[in-house]
Amino acid sequence: MRTGFCAAAASAVALTSASAETIYLTADRMIDPISGRVIEGPALLIEDGKITQRSTKAAMSVPADARTIDLTGKTIMPGFIDMHVHLTGSATKGRGWSGVGISQHRSLIWAVGHARDTLLAGFTTVRNTGSDGYSLVDLRDAINDGEVVGPRMFVAGPPVGIVGGHCSDNNLLPPEYEASGKGVATGPWEMRAKVRQNIKYGVDLIKTCSTGGVFSKGTSLGAAQGTVEELTAIVDEAHARGLKVASHAHGIVGIKNAIRAGVDTIEHSSFLDDEAIRMAKRNGVTFVPDIYNTEYTLSEGEKLGVRQEALDKERAVGTIQRESFTKAVKAGARVAFGTDAALFPHGDNAKQFSRMVEFGMTPMQAIQAATNVAADALGKKGELGCLNAECMADIVAVDGNPLADVTALEDVSFVMKSGEKIR
Numbered sequence: 001m002r003t004g005f006c007a008a009a010a011s012a013v014a015l016t017s018a019s020a021e022t023i024y025l026t027a028d029r030m031i032d033p034i035s036g037r038v039i040e041g042p043a044l045l046i047e048d049g050k051i052t053q054r055s056t057k058a059a060m061s062v063p064a065d066a067r068t069i070d071l072t073g074k075t076i077m078p079g080f081i082d083m084h085v086h087l088t089g090s091a092t093k094g095r096g097w098s099g100v101g102i103s104q105h106r107s108l109i110w111a112v113g114h115a116r117d118t119l120l121a122g123f124t125t126v127r128n129t130g131s132d133g134y135s136l137v138d139l140r141d142a143i144n145d146g147e148v149v150g151p152r153m154f155v156a157g158p159p160v161g162i163v164g165g166h167c168s169d170n171n172l173l174p175p176e177y178e179a180s181g182k183g184v185a186t187g188p189w190e191m192r193a194k195v196r197q198n199i200k201y202g203v204d205l206i207k208t209c210s211t212g213g214v215f216s217k218g219t220s221l222g223a224a225q226g227t228v229e230e231l232t233a234i235v236d237e238a239h240a241r242g243l244k245v246a247s248h249a250h251g252i253v254g255i256k257n258a259i260r261a262g263v264d265t266i267e268h269s270s271f272l273d274d275e276a277i278r279m280a281k282r283n284g285v286t287f288v289p290d291i292y293n294t295e296y297t298l299s300e301g302e303k304l305g306v307r308q309e310a311l312d313k314e315r316a317v318g319t320i321q322r323e324s325f326t327k328a329v330k331a332g333a334r335v336a337f338g339t340d341a342a343l344f345p346h347g348d349n350a351k352q353f354s355r356m357v358e359f360g361m362t363p364m365q366a367i368q369a370a371t372n373v374a375a376d377a378l379g380k381k382g383e384l385g386c387l388n389a390e391c392m393a394d395i396v397a398v399d400g401n402p403l404a405d406v407t408a409l410e411d412v413s414f415v416m417k418s419g420e421k422i423r
């Protein structure tokens, strides 16, 4: 059981400020997710945090003023993107993972360590798909300003959803407390107001919920939440302001409602049928199925205080969610990497790669899900999740060849973010 980031990892962190120096980086091989090919003996030129030239050791000589980073024996690829994390949440410290009794200040302090653990594991970008307040907007800004070590963050703030729903309302306190989440609303105009409030306080995307969830009390995974009219209002308001919308959805009715409303990503996407997959493909919707955390919840949840209702729901959804994943991959739907980290210890995110391969992806497809496919879903195509000229210099390296053994991705030995060597 981990209780935070370990001392050895902490000492491996170098918090250097971005500099104008030129870096000449070489390795044994490079996985290029955009072309789906492997390049032997790659060489990259990095300036001002970006890749400015991409070639091979044989073809590109070292510029006179360049610092050299020689990753002999290693495979490089773009830094990973996890599309679904909750950095304020903790599997081991969260008192049954409910968050009740934990202040936002305390959970923000946890998030500082979680951000570091996540980056050291090779995840140079994360999308935080919901937290109680706006504290992660501050963490994002602190990371961008170099005050804290962590991944580039896209922050959702409080999820927008119905009274008693999975988003924001966890329904754990008795009625006399009149507890209600910040993003709880009724009707299209109230939903729009919540979206506007989130944008006012600096979020990067909007999270909503169109079905019940595993960890909210008294909600059903199969039952739809919110009307198409309400979901459409959320999407319309967000898109008008240039923000994308992620909808948590397990059941098929809520998945289709969210796609009809125009959301950009379907989180969990547990109960998929052929029609839902066709609708997603037609509308450019990306599925974000978290297919590692069930194992952790079912093996550790009981002793960590997870309620019986949540354990029962997790058990009911595990197998069908993996079958849906296989179906979506076979049908050629867009599937991005997202783990719901917080339901297992932050920093273990890469364990999901091997499960994605087990349930139908090739190792290359699993890497693409966490790089260029995720970047597309973020609206950052050509900027993140790639190693071409003009891409951010977010680079990870592992020993050996992860296309032969995908578990190599669980042991990242080199991390660069925006041209800064982190590990």
Ligand SMILES: [Zn+2]
Pocket: 084, 085, 086, 129, 340
């Ligand atoms: Zn989540």
